[in-house]
Amino acid sequence: MAAVTFCVAAPETERLDRFVADQLALSRTVAARLIAAKRVTRDGVPLRASARLERGAVVTVELPAEDPPRTYAPAHRQLSFVYEDEHLAVLDKPPGLVVHPGPGHWDDTLVNVLVGRGTALSQGSAAGRPGIVHRLDRDTSGLLLVAKTDSAHRRLARLIEQRKVERVYAALAWGHFANSPVDIEAPITRHPKDRKRMTVLAGGRHAVTHAAVVARFAQTDLLRLTLGTGRTHQVRVHLAHVGHPVVGDPEYALGGSRRVTPSERRPAEQLEALAPRQLLHAARLAFDHPISGVRVTLRSEWPADLAPALACAAGDATLLAQRNPLQYLGFFASDE
Known part of the structure; x- marks a missing residue:
């Protein structure tokens, strides 16, 4: 020691x-x-x-004395990196990929793929999570920050703790917000009866999500969601809590299309059938580089597997031909 x-x-x-x-x-x-x-x-x-x-x-x-580094079985999968240097990397995480090893996923996670790629990874702030500065749910796609060195990891973790890393999500949510923008502030903790789920409950950890409506469709709103905190399942839990769950969310949908007025239910069911997963995507990431201090601002467009559902929700088939549907709909307008 x-x-x-x-x-x-x-x-x-x-x-x-x-x-x-x-x-x-x-x-x-x-x-x-x-x-x-x-x-x-x-x-x-x-x-x-x-x-x-x-x-x-x-x-x-x-x-405490440092434990010898753990070894991780290499895995191989195509990854798309939007930024990379000797200190850190930002990738566009595909859906279906668990971020770090755990029960049921010991050798098929992002960490395993990065090891197979030969990417240097920081030791991490928690056992079994080398390089992982923050997480995305398995079926949430988008921008994810990975640290390559311990120094970069410590400084990035500090920036996140100080709310100096801007993390913005795009989501298609059921129903319509009465007001926009709006701050959703509600404590989040483990569900007392289902430990795999999270819930809003008094005594939970403080959690804040800033929500703004980008576009209003017949049964849904396209939302821009900025994290004020970074709790597990935060966006999904907060949207469900205020009665506007993410379309296609298998855990927090609160009935999904069945919540829609009977006269509007058929198109809602058609939309739901086009959702292969929750319609939630980490679309923007901005932070000061932990070593150089230079501002890093990155974007990720709406993913192809969710494009049919977005086009259906908007009632606009031309969205399928748009290379940049979020930009087309004005999602990034406030950044310009």
Whole structure:
């Protein structure tokens, strides 16, 4: 176990967990774990996460020894990268691909494919998740950020924690929002009866999604959704919570087309039949490069497998011929 000792130079620090995270380029979660494990001390006395230190205080942080890196079985699958350098990569994740190994998916995940490609990956902030800075659900497509070095990973995790990584989704949702834009703020936690699902429940983790209607169709809205936080299944759970679930969502659809007025149900059923998965796509990613500081802004257009459903919802067959349907519908207009 290695120990790091430093002396406070500022008149007073912010909370200890934030201060340690900043000083050692750690995520706040990792810093909090070190404090909870009594590995952050002053004069041999463990400190609390809420502690604030004055100028001259000497703090010691005991860092756990690094475990030997795990090995991952290589897998092979075609991936599309929209940005890559020696520090990080951004890929356009296809649907059906689990991001990291876990029960039922030990050797067929994105991590395994990256290993098979020979991509360098950071050790990661959690066991079994090398390089993974944030996640997308298996059947959600779009832009995903991967860290190649530990330094880039720590800084990217910090940027996400500070809400400085812009993650924007496109979704087709049932029904129509009465107001736009709107902030959906509701705590999210594991469903008490189904641990594979998430739900809105008092006492859950704070979660915010910023929603705006891009286009209004007969039974649906095309939405632009910006993450204020990044909880598991956040967009899907929040939209279901406000009564506008994502079209094609197998977990949170709340009845899907059956929710539509009987007189409008047949076209709704036709739309639902064209949805091979949830109509949710990570369409925009913007952040300051963790090493150079240069702004990186990336876009991903609506995927081909969801194009028939979008055209059906819009009642516009010409969308099938559009190379850039999101741009055509004005999804990226606020970025220009």
